[in-house]
Amino acid sequence: MIYNCRYAWNRFTGYSTRTAPLFWVPMASTVGQAMTTLSPWRNGHAYKIPLRERDGQVVSRGKLKAIFRVIIEQAPADINWLSILTTANRDVWAQAHDEVITANKTMTFIIGTNAETSLLCEHSKIDGTALYGLGRTISSAIDKHIETSESPYPVALASDDYVYLPACVPSCLSPLVDDLRAQHLSAVSGWALHSYTHKGYGVRYVRRKRLPPKTIFQVVIQAAVRRHFGYSPNSMDVISQRHFQGGRVDALNATTAEMIAFCDAAWDPQLDIKERARLFSAAVRSHARLGSLLLWGRGWWRHTTWLKEVALESGEEVPALFTDPVYLRTKGPQKVYTTFMDAGVSEVGQCWLEREVLFMTVRVLDSSVDFNIINGNGRGEEFIEHLKEAAKLIEDIMETMA
Structure with missing residues (x-):
């Protein structure tokens, strides 16, 4: 850290x-x-x-x-x-x-x-x-x-x-x-840290819309990721567990089916904004539900990792789950890593083997959001521009909601 x-x-x-x-x-x-x-x-x-x-x-x-x-x-x-x-x-x-x-x-x-x-x-x-x-x-x-x-x-x-x-x-x-x-x-060599502060809205505005702030900005990130890569790659969202005070995390794949469906439609100017708002709401619910499960220790990433390690160490046959095509698709390769941090803390020390990876930490404040982005192929500034566009798009969608 x-x-x-x-x-x-x-x-x-x-x-x-x-x-x-x-x-x-x-x-x-x-x-x-x-x-x-x-x-x-x-x-x-x-x-x-x-x-x-x-x-x-x-x-x-x-x-x-x-x-x-x-x-x-x-x-x-x-x-x-x-x-x-x-x-x-x-x-x-x-x-x-x-x-x-x-x-x-x-x-x-x-x-x-x-x-x-x-x-x-x-x-x-x-x-x-x-x-x-x-x-x-x-x-x-x-x-x-x-x-x-x-x-x-x-x-x-x-x-x-x-x-x-x-x-x-x-x-x-x-x-x-x-x-x-x-x-x-x-x-x-080639890795760079890029910082961007979004000043359009933050926790206060999102909560007035009765929406979960961290989930909303994860949707912003996923919409920007779609523009950046041209598709929705696996994205690891790291969450601190509530019952471990100050420590222990679990992770979820933020690219749920609902999130992908929204990103498919988000940048389509021919699609009515109310339809995009409907897909947006579904994406928010899917991510918020998974995040809540992880928050209380009911995620699957840590548990399945331990299960596999126990099997390997004891010399037992690895359960069929770990060779299932669906499971393998959820495990990687990861192209995006996001961690939402407490105010005053930013974790920015990461380098990965794949230089196109986006590693970012996010601080959601009352009226702004701080993004720290690490990238190794020189496209960090380009991604920030996608973030700006995505934040405006999500704001326009939220404005149509009661």
């Missing part, structure tokens, strides 16, 4: 947006204890900063500013690629880990040159929402921060106020690092 919070770096340090990026990796001695050490990373070079003075007092904010400035100015300019080992296959990384000591499964707070910050976390496919509370807490703390008149840079720093942690790539791992760098560049 990558959580974005704009302008945090400026507000915390007072530095310009052209300041080079600094990567923070929190280091706590024991899970559940207060963090006692901060480990900033700069160009892959790590430092250790004690968060308490010798007398036990918490290090002042002004002193931290001074330390950060020194690290930014004095850190080696050459990049240390040691941490790229964590991108290797798990088995390969496990072997490499015996040769080096580096961060593993950490929670990283990243500060960029454009004054945006991100929270980078590793989590399993089904429990990413457990981290959203932390993102909201950080966002709230930044928004509530009030700058003080505290002197930002103490005159002098002691030698133990921060410590450089030297680390180099062992010669036996150099070929692996070179391979991983090439793989990484190949994997991320």
Whole structure:
């Protein structure tokens, strides 16, 4: 998960947006204890900063500013690629880990040159929402921060106020690092994040129409997807389950028969708008019903996945369901992934093997909607134009409804 919070770096340090990026990796001695050490990373070079003075007092904010400035100015300019080992296959990384000591499964707070910050976390496919509370807490703390008149840079720093942690790539791992760098560049090349805020309407307007807001904007997305691809591909809609507070998700295929029927008719100017409104209502009901089932843990994706894994692990014959043509059609290939997020959180860290895939997160607010779209074949801006057209089309249809 990558959580974005704009302008945090400026507000915390007072530095310009052209300041080079600094990567923070929190280091706590024991899970559940207060963090006692901060480990900033700069160009892959790590430092250790004690968060308490010798007398036990918490290090002042002004002193931290001074330390950060020194690290930014004095850190080696050459990049240390040691941490790229964590991108290797798990088995390969496990072997490499015996040769080096580096961060593993950490929670990283990243500060960029454009004054945006991100929270980078590793989590399993089904429990990413457990981290959203932390993102909201950080966002709230930044928004509530009030700058003080505290002197930002103490005159002098002691030698133990921060410590450089030297680390180099062992010669036996150099070929692996070179391979991983090439793989990484190949994997991320061409992928781009596109952001769009729809300001025409949001939760307030949709609820006045007595319609479910998230479902309505899923219909908007599906109408735009039809324009984008020319057909309605499988679309995974990820939903957070109600009985897992802050965590666990399930997924549904948003391209139901009713949704496809509406998308078939949505862009047909010869079709009466009342007929399109009828098909629109059917699509809304079908998606809302499935979403409600998933919300309360009555979906099928997680349950069938577990059933298959249990059969495989126990050596039993895989049930016939998993070779049924209808089941196989519902499983893929997925071309569209959507996740509707809480306000203040956007998950934007995804790359897929198929570059035409659209991965998007959506925040539905009172009078606007934020879309973050990741695409790897250069068509992200084109899809945004389709979103604009689809949002206007759906608004016109809703206006015909009581």
